[in-house]
Amino acid sequence: xxxxxxxxxxxxxxxxxxxxxxxxxxxxxxxxxxxxxxxxxxxxxxxxxxxxxxxxxxxxxxxxxxxxxxxxxxxxxxxxxxxxxxxxxxxxxxxxxxxxxxxxxxxxxxxxxxxxxxxxxxxxxxxxxxxxxxxxxxxxxxxxxxxxxxxxxxxxxxxxxxxxxxxxxxxxxxxxxxxxxxxxxxxxxxxxxxxxxxxxxxxxxxxxxxxxxxxxxxxxxxxxxxxxxxxxxxxxxxxxxxxxxxxxxxxxxxxxxxxxxxxxxxxxxxxxxxxxxxxxxxxxxxxxxxxxxxxxxxxxxxxxxxxxxxxxxxxxxxxxxxxxxxxxxxxxxxxxxx
Amino acid sequence: xxxxxxxxxxxxxxxxxxxxxxxxxxxxxxxxxxxxxxxxxxxxxxxxxxxxxxxxxxxxxxxxxxxxxxxxxxxxxxxxxxxxxxxxxxxxxxxxxxxxxxxxxxxxxxxxxxxxxxxxxxxxxxxxxxxxxxxxxxxxxxxxxxxxxxxxxxxxxxxxxxxxxxxxxxxxxxxxxxxxxxxxxxxxxxxxxxxxxxxxxxxxxxxxxxxxxxxxxxxxxxxxxxxxxxxxxxxxxxxxxxxxxxxxxxxxxxxxxxxxxxxxxxxxxxxxxxxx
Numbered sequence: 001x002x003x004x005x006x007x008x009x010x011x012x013x014x015x016x017x018x019x020x021x022x023x024x025x026x027x028x029x030x031x032x033x034x035x036x037x038x039x040x041x042x043x044x045x046x047x048x049x050x051x052x053x054x055x056x057x058x059x060x061x062x063x064x065x066x067x068x069x070x071x072x073x074x075x076x077x078x079x080x081x082x083x084x085x086x087x088x089x090x091x092x093x094x095x096x097x098x099x100x101x102x103x104x105x106x107x108x109x110x111x112x113x114x115x116x117x118x119x120x121x122x123x124x125x126x127x128x129x130x131x132x133x134x135x136x137x138x139x140x141x142x143x144x145x146x147x148x149x150x151x152x153x154x155x156x157x158x159x160x161x162x163x164x165x166x167x168x169x170x171x172x173x174x175x176x177x178x179x180x181x182x183x184x185x186x187x188x189x190x191x192x193x194x195x196x197x198x199x200x201x202x203x204x205x206x207x208x209x210x211x212x213x214x215x216x217x218x219x220x221x222x223x224x225x226x227x228x229x230x231x232x233x234x235x236x237x238x239x240x241x242x243x244x245x246x247x248x249x250x251x252x253x254x255x256x257x258x259x260x261x262x263x264x265x266x267x268x269x270x271x272x273x274x275x276x277x278x279x280x281x282x283x284x285x286x287x288x289x290x291x292x293x294x295x296x297x298x299x300x301x302x303x304x305x306x307x308x309x310x311x312x313x314x315x316x317x318x319x320x321x322x323x324x325x326x327x328x329x330x331x332x333x334x335x336x337x338x
Numbered sequence: 339x340x341x342x343x344x345x346x347x348x349x350x351x352x353x354x355x356x357x358x359x360x361x362x363x364x365x366x367x368x369x370x371x372x373x374x375x376x377x378x379x380x381x382x383x384x385x386x387x388x389x390x391x392x393x394x395x396x397x398x399x400x401x402x403x404x405x406x407x408x409x410x411x412x413x414x415x416x417x418x419x420x421x422x423x424x425x426x427x428x429x430x431x432x433x434x435x436x437x438x439x440x441x442x443x444x445x446x447x448x449x450x451x452x453x454x455x456x457x458x459x460x461x462x463x464x465x466x467x468x469x470x471x472x473x474x475x476x477x478x479x480x481x482x483x484x485x486x487x488x489x490x491x492x493x494x495x496x497x498x499x500x501x502x503x504x505x506x507x508x509x510x511x512x513x514x515x516x517x518x519x520x521x522x523x524x525x526x527x528x529x530x531x532x533x534x535x536x537x538x539x540x541x542x543x544x545x546x547x548x549x550x551x552x553x554x555x556x557x558x559x560x561x562x563x564x565x566x567x568x569x570x571x572x573x574x575x576x577x578x579x580x581x582x583x584x585x586x587x588x589x590x591x592x593x594x595x596x597x598x599x600x601x602x603x604x605x606x607x608x609x610x611x612x613x614x
Contacts, residue, residue, distance in 0.1 A: 026555035026591040033561055045555070045591065053589035057381035058373075060549040062339050062420065072554060077592040201342040202377045202416070268551035271566075 002286030003293045004279060006040070008237045008259050009122055009160030009185035013095065015040035015279050016250065016294060020241055020264030021099040021124060021164070022046065022072065024272065028088025035094040038275035042094060043262065044086065046101040046126040048135075049111065051078040056208040061197045067216015067243065067265055069197050071131040071209035074101060079111055083118040090119035097162070101126040103134045105145075105152040116157040123159050125149065127175075128166035128191030130213040136191070137166045143178035150182025160185040162239065165226070167219075168194050172226040173233030180234045188239035188262065189226045193219050216265040217243045224256045231257025231299055245270060247281035254294060255301035340375070344414040346393065352471045355399045355441055356409050362419050363392040368449035369426025369542060369570040372396070373550050375418030376411070380404035383547040385445035385519075385569065386422065387474075389452075394419075397444035397473070423550045424569050427540060429453045431515035435537075436462045436483070437504040437528045439520020443473040445542045445569075446519050454481040461486065463507060465500025465520070469493040501527040513537050516573070522596060526583030529573030539573030545586055558587060 004015040018041040024030040025045040034042045054075030061069040076082065079100075089096050098120035102108040108125060115123055127146055129136025139145050150163055163179035165172060167190035179187050192213025197206040205211075223242020230238055240258030244250060245266035253261045266274045291297060299305055347359040362372070366389040374396060375381040382404055388395030400406035411417070427449040434453055438446045443464060450460045460483040466472045467490045478485055487495030488503045496503050501524050508516070508531055516532040518525050519542040532539035545557035545564040552566035560579040562568060576582045581593060588594045 023553050024555050024558075026587065027558040029561045030555050030558050030563075051590040051592055054548070057548060058375055058418075059381075060551065060554070062551065064339050068549075068551075070549070070554075072548060075548075075556070075590050077590045081592050199340075199342060199377070199418070202418075204378060206340065206375075206418075208380075265553070268549065268553040271552065 002283045002291060004040075004283060006260050006294050008239060009162055011121055011160060013040045013260065016254070016258075016260035017275050017278055017282075018097070018239065018260055018262045019043055019275070020262035021126065023264040023267050025099075026076075026085070028085040031085070031089035031096060032092050032094050034272055034275065035089070037272040038279045039263075040095075040260065041097055041121070042089065043097040043124055044082070044099050044120075045076045046074055046099040046129065047076050047079050047082050047111065047115065048074060048101050049079060049107060051081065052076055058207050059209075061206045061212070063197075063216070063218075066218045067214060068268065069195050069207065069212040069214050070192070071207045071212035073209060074129060074132050074135065079114045083114075086118045086120060096120045097122045097124050099124045099126050099164070101129065101132070101135050102149075103139065105149045108149045109152045109156045112153040112157045112161075116159050120159065122162055122185075123153065123157060124162040124164050124188060125153060126164055126191070128164050128168075130166065130168055130192055130194040131209055131211050137168050137194075140166050140175070141169050143174050146175055147178040147182040150179050150184045154183035162186045162188050164188040164191060165230070166191050167222050167226050167242075173229045176230040176234045176236075180236050184236060186237045186239060186259075187230060187234070188241055189230055190219070190223045190242045193222055215242070216269075217245065219243045220249060220252075224252060227253060227256040227258050228302075231302065245274060245278070247278050247285045250278060250282050251285060251297060254297040255299070257299040257302065259294070259298050340418050340420040342377070342416055342418050344416050345411050346413055348412050351397060352466075352473055354471060355397055355444070355473055357387060357395050357397045358408075358411060358417070359388065359393055359395045360417060360419065361392055362394045364422060366394065366422040367426035368429065368452050369445060370422035370424050371569055372419050372421035372423070373547070374408065375420075376404065376408055377416060377418060379407060381418070382408065383544070383550060383565070385542065387444040387447060389448045397441065399441035421550065423565055425567065427453075427517055427570050428515075429456060429458075431513075431538070432458045433512070433514045434458050434460050435504065435507050435513045435516045435532075436460060436478075437500060437516060437518040437520070438462065438473070439465045439500050439518075439524045440467075440471070441473060442519030442521075442542070443478075446517055447474045447477050449517060450478060450483060451481050454483060460484075461507060461511070461513075463488065463500050463503040465489070465503070465524075467491065499527075500524065501531070504528045505531050508532060508535050508537065515540065518542075522583045526577070529577055533573055533577060540570050541573055541576055542569045543571055543576070543582075544569065546589055556587065556589070556591070
């Protein structure tokens with residue numbers, strides 16, 4: 001039986017398959033349900049300063065096997081209300097990662113402080129929603145702003161900070177370097193890819209908001225390319241996202257440089273059972289290929305990894321995690337096994 | 339995967355409800371719902387009131403701004419339709435008590451029709467504010483069901499709650515299943531009574547819907563996602579949920595108490611729930 005544990009942002013997780021933000025994350029019962037279905041960690045809906053109903057329907061356009069387009073518009077009950085949902089999951093022992101979104105470094109900082117008191121194990125910064133005015137990509141495509149937000153959040157919490165980056169940029173590596181300079185413990189990529197659906201009979205966009213975000217199998221190559229470029233650019237662990245629904249998808253992301261992945265749209269297609277199914281299939285794949293642990297796969301597709309940065313990178317990378325954990329995640333005991 | 343179709347026919351069912359028929363060939367089961375888009379406006383979850391053949395139907399009651407606009411559509415106005423989604427009724431019981439409040443009869447009628455055609459004996463407790471608001475009274479009668487009407491104002495049948503009629507029925511005869519749809523407080527009472535008498539019970543539940551694909555969590559109800567696990571859910575499971583009959587998640591995801599309108603007008607009128 002292969003070892004599926006993975007260490008990201010100084011924390012050891014039971015497996016690398018995480019519930020992506022925005023999926024099943026509105027209620028504590030759902031977060032718990034996703035963990036019980038086999039997820040290694042569950043990420044909340046992106047939570048903002050106050051309640052937000054999101055955009056009117058239609059908010060989702062199914063695109064068949066290709067995936068789907070959505071512009072939900074960051075609906076969430078707000079940081080004052082939401083901790084009671086987190087509590088339902090945390091009290092059941094579920095490792096929850098709190099996702100937050102803000103329009104400025106100040107707002108992110110206040111949200112990070114509040115989120116840190118909820119029992120979550122890490123914070124993911126949504127710097128990448130492609131369809132919310134004043135949020136997401138609008139703040140997350142400027143490397144200076146990314147660096148500033150991450151630095152402020154880093155100083156405001158003792159929890160590991162994961163910066164979720166956008167693919168809607170010409171240089172994902174530059175954003176990742178900015179997050180690294182700001183002190184992020186990991187980066188996740190990608191969020192949805194900006195997209196539009198038009199109804200020809202009616203000569204109008206389908207989604208009420210017009211522009212939306214594309215997710216699902218269609219964006220896997222985009223996600224892989226971003227993870228690839230980010231791996232070349234920084235030393236932090238990477239959480240890969242985009243079009244993952246099978247164990248081989250996961251292996252591809254690991255080979256491109258991811259230490260864990262997030263699964264979202266596949267839940268619509270395959271149900272929440274996708275986590276258990278993929279975990280089992282990943283373990284089988286590793287057994288069949290004589291792979292004992294995930295570290296053997298992470299970044300292994302990069303030419304010259306072994307020559308250029310192969311094991312030295314891994315050593316450096318582990319050392320840097322350790323440094324960061326000691327310096328930033330102050331007073332925490334060695335990574336808990338989740 | 340959405341179709342844009344014209345409304346073929348509009349039938350005024352009661353002063354506040356109308357049926358819209360449209361061509362939508364995908365196979366559907368009684369109890370399933372579709373997402374109906376008013377182009378340029380909202381998209382609403384609507385249980386199918388006609389499921390058989392290529393021409394489907396929805397029966398709409400004006401409950402909020404969007405449903406008020408939907409109920410006014412006329413041929414050849416166009417609709418966007420996707421689905422059907424969710425789980426419907428188990429049609430196997432042979433002795434069924436159907437309990438409908440207000441527009442809840444819309445989802446019960448096609449299920450009762452299919453069961454009756456397959457040989458089930460169907461009794462229908464049908465409630466509304468007043469006589470002319472009783473939905474699908476003739477349709478239930480045409481399928482051979484026995485009817486037990488209730489109106490708030492006593493203008494037809496029993497004067498009072500349809501849940502009281504259901505309790506009386508459950509005390510008088512033995513049923514294999516109870517199906518209900520209507521205001522959630524009413525459903526809670528009906529399901530409690532059925533379960534107390536060990537009769538398998540099922541309720542069709544309404545929640546805010548966005549994706550309808552089991553993904554966005556807008557319709558989370560306890561451990562269920564109404565769009566995928568429901569909308570028809572077993573009473574036994576629903577009654578375990580503190581929030582059932584008491585609260586729903588609004589568009590922001592916040593648990594919000596049902597605002598129950600004061601009796602008598604609110605007796606069988608909808609709680610101000612997720613309907614838009």
